Amino acid sequence: MSTLSTVPLQDPPSLPPEFRPQGPLIRRNSAVTESAWVQWLLVATALLFLLGFLLLPLVSVFTEALRHGWKVYLDAISEPDARSAIGMTLLTAAIAVPFNVAFGLAAAWAITKFEFRGKTLLVSLIDLPFSVSPVVAGLIYILVFGRNGWFGPWLFDHDIRIVFAIPGIVIATMFVTFPFIARELIPLMQEQGTDHEQAALSLGASGWQTFRRVTLPNIKWALLYGVLLCTARAMGEFGAVSVVSGHIRGQTDTMPLHVEILYNEYQFAGAFAVASLLAIFALVTLALKSYLEWRHGDELAATRRH
Amino acid sequence: MDIRIRGIHKSFGSFAALAGVDLDIHSGELIALLGPSGSGKTTLLRSIAGLEFPDAGAIFFGEENIAGRPIRERRVGFVFQHYALFKHMNVLDNVAFGLRVRERGERPPEPLIRERARELIDLVQLGGLETRYPSQLSGGQRQRVALARALAIEPRVLLLDEPFGALDAKVRKDLRRWLRQLHDKTGYTTIFVTHDQEEALELADRVVVMNRGRIEQFGTTDEVYEQPATPFVFDFLGNTNVLSGEVRGRELFVDGQTVPIVTDTIHAAGPVDVYVRPGDLRIADAATPGFDATIHGTQRTGPILRCTAVTAGTGRAIEIEVPHLHYDTQALRAGQSVRLRLGQFSVFARSDAVAGATPRDAPLLIGSERQRSRLG
Numbered sequence: 001m002s003t004l005s006t007v008p009l010q011d012p013p014s015l016p017p018e019f020r021p022q023g024p025l026i027r028r029n030s031a032v033t034e035s036a037w038v039q040w041l042l043v044a045t046a047l048l049f050l051l052g053f054l055l056l057p058l059v060s061v062f063t064e065a066l067r068h069g070w071k072v073y074l075d076a077i078s079e080p081d082a083r084s085a086i087g088m089t090l091l092t093a094a095i096a097v098p099f100n101v102a103f104g105l106a107a108a109w110a111i112t113k114f115e116f117r118g119k120t121l122l123v124s125l126i127d128l129p130f131s132v133s134p135v136v137a138g139l140i141y142i143l144v145f146g147r148n149g150w151f152g153p154w155l156f157d158h159d160i161r162i163v164f165a166i167p168g169i170v171i172a173t174m175f176v177t178f179p180f181i182a183r184e185l186i187p188l189m190q191e192q193g194t195d196h197e198q199a200a201l202s203l204g205a206s207g208w209q210t211f212r213r214v215t216l217p218n219i220k221w222a223l224l225y226g227v228l229l230c231t232a233r234a235m236g237e238f239g240a241v242s243v244v245s246g247h248i249r250g251q252t253d254t255m256p257l258h259v260e261i262l263y264n265e266y267q268f269a270g271a272f273a274v275a276s277l278l279a280i281f282a283l284v285t286l287a288l289k290s291y292l293e294w295r296h297g298d299e300l301a302a303t304r305r306h
Numbered sequence: 307m308d309i310r311i312r313g314i315h316k317s318f319g320s321f322a323a324l325a326g327v328d329l330d331i332h333s334g335e336l337i338a339l340l341g342p343s344g345s346g347k348t349t350l351l352r353s354i355a356g357l358e359f360p361d362a363g364a365i366f367f368g369e370e371n372i373a374g375r376p377i378r379e380r381r382v383g384f385v386f387q388h389y390a391l392f393k394h395m396n397v398l399d400n401v402a403f404g405l406r407v408r409e410r411g412e413r414p415p416e417p418l419i420r421e422r423a424r425e426l427i428d429l430v431q432l433g434g435l436e437t438r439y440p441s442q443l444s445g446g447q448r449q450r451v452a453l454a455r456a457l458a459i460e461p462r463v464l465l466l467d468e469p470f471g472a473l474d475a476k477v478r479k480d481l482r483r484w485l486r487q488l489h490d491k492t493g494y495t496t497i498f499v500t501h502d503q504e505e506a507l508e509l510a511d512r513v514v515v516m517n518r519g520r521i522e523q524f525g526t527t528d529e530v531y532e533q534p535a536t537p538f539v540f541d542f543l544g545n546t547n548v549l550s551g552e553v554r555g556r557e558l559f560v561d562g563q564t565v566p567i568v569t570d571t572i573h574a575a576g577p578v579d580v581y582v583r584p585g586d587l588r589i590a591d592a593a594t595p596g597f598d599a600t601i602h603g604t605q606r607t608g609p610i611l612r613c614t615a616v617t618a619g620t621g622r623a624i625e626i627e628v629p630h631l632h633y634d635t636q637a638l639r640a641g642q643s644v645r646l647r648l649g650q651f652s653v654f655a656r657s658d659a660v661a662g663a664t665p666r667d668a669p670l671l672i673g674s675e676r677q678r679s680r681l682g
Contacts, residue, residue, distance in 0.1 A: 050675055054524075067682075091431040195386050195388065195390035196390050196392060197383070198357055198377070198386070198390070199384065199386060199392075199455075200392075200403070200407070201377045201378045202355065202357075202377050202378070202380075202382060202383070202384040202456075203375075203378075203455065203458075204378050204381070204404055204407055204408060204459055205378065205403070205404075205407040205408065206378070206407070209407045213392075213403075213407070214392055214415040217392075218393075218394070240461035271583055
């Protein structure tokens with residue numbers, strides 16, 4: 001994707017020598033007019049930045065985690081509080097992602113296949129979680145479901161715990177990750193239009209058959225891509241979850257929260273060990289995402305914005 | 307399946323796409339909906355299909371009013387302009403789709419579905435390509451897959467939206483002839499939308515000429531071409547010269563000439579527009595009733611010599627097509643004055659003379675006079 005390409009472009013084989021571009025190889029790309037040393041400087045700056053700010057921290061997470069050997073590392077991630085945090089994170093993702101798949105599909109379907117009043121409002125609302133700070137999102141749920149919130153007393157009377165419990169964490173995560181799937185699907189479904197669905201209906205298919213046999217195959221790669229991004233974010237979410245979780249160790253701690261607690265208690269080995277797990281999740285997600293982009297780039301092109 | 311359409315209205319916001327359409331189509335006919343973009347032809351087709359729902363009016367398939375029924379209950383075969391093939395299914399699965407989605411009780415067993423799909427693929431001459439995917443087919447082949455897929459449900463009516471619009475000229479012509487043969491063989495009542503008058507005239511039994519949400523004329527291809535009901539139809543179906551004229555009784559004075567054309571069919575008085583096609587203007591000797599024009603330029607295209615000219619009386623720019631064989635075309639040069647005789651022409655009340663009505667909404671046909679030409 002670099003616009004600073006210094007790779008010499010292949011000449012068309014039939015071009016006689018007098019028509020071939022003259023000058024140093026690095027200038028072959030006629031749109032690039034900077035001199036060679038400027039280009040090298042820019043590339044070097046970008047690479048240094050990437051190394052220093054992205055790769056180095058990643059490497060340091062793993063070296064710090066393994067500083068005291070594998071035994072300490074394995075102990076740190078298998079002690080009960082850590083296991084509970086890992087379980088919480090996986091559980092949260094396992095609930096929030098399917099919900100977001102369902103809601104994201106429904107929203108994308110409604111927006112792209114139907115005309116209705118308030119459509120632009122719905123489109124802007126989908127973007128709300130992107131623009132609102134996660135901490136604010138968490139506070140909203142405290143305000144609504146907390147002990148002194150709108151529904152708090154009623155919930156308390158009926159012994160239903162939402163904030164400082166699993167439901168609150170799941171709801172906050174859902175809020176923060178909601179746009180990922182809908183945002184992937186809307187541009188693609190808009191581009192595909194409704195002809196395929198109309199064709200299926202005209203051939204006698206029911207709404208469900210049309211969705212399962214025609215719409216879903218058309219959007220499956222974009223959907224999977226959205227699910228990946230959504231999962232990564234759901235597991236890594238800190239701000240909103242931090243507000244609603246209450247930090248009850250072994251009960252309402254997720255992995256990011258657990259890392260923070262361990263770090264604040266100067267248990268660096270443990271903190272980095274759990275953090276390395278999160279980093280591994282992220283790397284796997286990144287690898288899958290790159291594979292999808294490489295394999296199904298055409299279908300994702302319409303949605304490429306992350 | 308006979309199709310009767312009664313008083314269909316459909317508006318999109320303040321735009322009236324269909325402003326009162328009545329139409330009677332007989333079983334087994336091949337009908338063209340012809341008109342410029344925005345004329346309502348596609349809206350009419352989609353209303354018959356159930357892809358649009360009219361604001362008012364009724365649509366009968368036989369005796370059954372299906373105006374409020376959803377598309378999946380209408381059993382119409384709809385072929386989309388861009389085919390809308392399911393790209394993750396091969397040709398066979400595309401064609402078999404309509405049979406496979408039937409409810410359990412009505413669905414034929416799988417071997418029968420495949421057999422039926424193969425028959426249809428053979429019918430559209432794509433035998434051997436069953437396992438290809440749409441992306442591996444040419445435009446014409448995709449079109450035929452779409453047709454086979456629509457035929458698989460044994461539709462009560464076959465609807466085609468600009469069926470040849472996305473194809474190149476050569477393929478379009480071949481496919482047109484082939485579709486006509488297929489229609490004659492299968493006998494499905496078929497309605498297709500086109501903005502190409504040549505396509506409509508070549509392919510259809512009857513043509514519906516539409517403009518501004520209304521039907522201007524509905525008739526056989528000969529009728530609409532030879533007896534256009536309105537200036538719009540005349541204009542839309544081919545190149546047109548509009549001459550100013552005046553009618554006194556049975557005499558027609560064209561372009562301010564003093565020698566009238568005497569007709570059998572015109573009985574009126576007043577200013578008129580005379581519509582005549584470039585090929586129906588014939589060069590004649592000076593004693594023949596007609597009008598004079600000065601040649602401005604000539605251009606030879608194949609066997610036809612096209613001349614641009616300006617009329618002597620009112621100075622209108624006109625176009626003349628002269629068959630190369632019949633004249634000493636060398637003699638036709640810029641600056642030369644010629645007497646022109648009218649072959650076949652139509653006379654309509656002058657648009658600006660009809661007070662309080664626009665000409666398109668109030669077509670006032672006074673007469674249509676045919677003087678079959680003896681060339682030369």
